[in-house]
Amino acid sequence: xKRKVILGLAAMGLxxxxxxxxxxxxxxxxxxxxxxxxxxVSGGESKFKNDCxxxxxxxxxxxxxxxxxxxxxxxxRNFGLEFGxxxxxxxxxxxxxxxxxxxxxxxxxxxxxxxxxxxxAKGGALFGRTDISADPDTLFDTGHKSGWGTTxxxxxxxxxxxxxxxxxxxxxxxxxFVGGRQDIDxxxxxxxxxx
Numbered sequence: 358x359k360r361k362v363i364l365g366l367a368a369m370g371l372x373x374x375x376x377x378x379x380x381x382x383x384x385x386x387x388x389x390x391x392x393x394x395x396x397x398v399s400g401g402e403s404k405f406k407n408d409c410x411x412x413x414x415x416x417x418x419x420x421x422x423x424x425x426x427x428x429x430x431x432x433x434r435n436f437g438l439e440f441g442x443x444x445x446x447x448x449x450x451x452x453x454x455x456x457x458x459x460x461x462x463x464x465x466x467x468x469x470x471x472x473x474x475x476x477x478a479k480g481g482a483l484f485g486r487t488d489i490s491a492d493p494d495t496l497f498d499t500g501h502k503s504g505w506g507t508t509x510x511x512x513x514x515x516x517x518x519x520x521x522x523x524x525x526x527x528x529x530x531x532x533x534f535v536g537g538r539q540d541i542d543x544x545x546x547x548x549x550x551x552x
Contacts, residue, residue: 394430397524399547401425403445405455406540421446423543425526429465437465439479443530445541453499457541459485459530461508473516480509485532504533514549522549 403423423446429439445457460483467477486503510528517523525546531538 394428395549395551397427397547397549399425399524399526399545401543401545404542405448406542419448421448423545425543425545427549434469435467439463439465443543445543453490455487455489457485457487457532459483459506459532463508475514477513478511483508483530485530487532487534489535500535502533502535506531506533506538520551522551524549
């Protein structure tokens with residue numbers, strides 16, 4: 358009997374401490390009007406996952422300079438939503454050029470590490486467009502392709518001030534190309550403003 362009372366008191370103490378911790382949490386609910394957001398821009402290098410280098414006939418590269426703009430918001434310290442637009446640049450492949458861009462909507466889930474550093478993962482859907490142009494003599498598929506795809510990635514932010522952050526991301530985008538779906542990877546870094 359004494360053991361049950363002690364276990365009951367311990368459970369009540371644990372519940373009281375958890376309630377106090379939740380009451381002190383700085384949770385911001387969007388329906389209360391204090392949803393906060395971010396605006397950011399970043400640049401980096403895209404890597405097209407084509408296999409043109411196996412042909413050894415045409416000039417082939419996989420990488421180009423890319424840029425992205427993002428806008429998002431946090432429902433809480435850990436979860437949020439992000440919109441983005443990415444221009445992947447242009448690479449030479451199959452005797453021509455390949456260009457691509459995408460707009461995406463992703464859910465984010467992050468974990469704070471101390472007061473200034475956060476790491477996060479993200480995943481969602483995208484709508485993209487690709488354009489492959491090549492000399493007709495190459496016998497490769499050319500043309501435009503638009504469609505829905507998926508994206509996922511990881512990243513980190515470092516708070517310089519309460520409003521300004523440095524951000525680094527690695528993302529994979531799955532887009533429709535003439536001839537089938539392919540991946541494009543993007544490593545980028547930039548700044549974002551929190552409001």
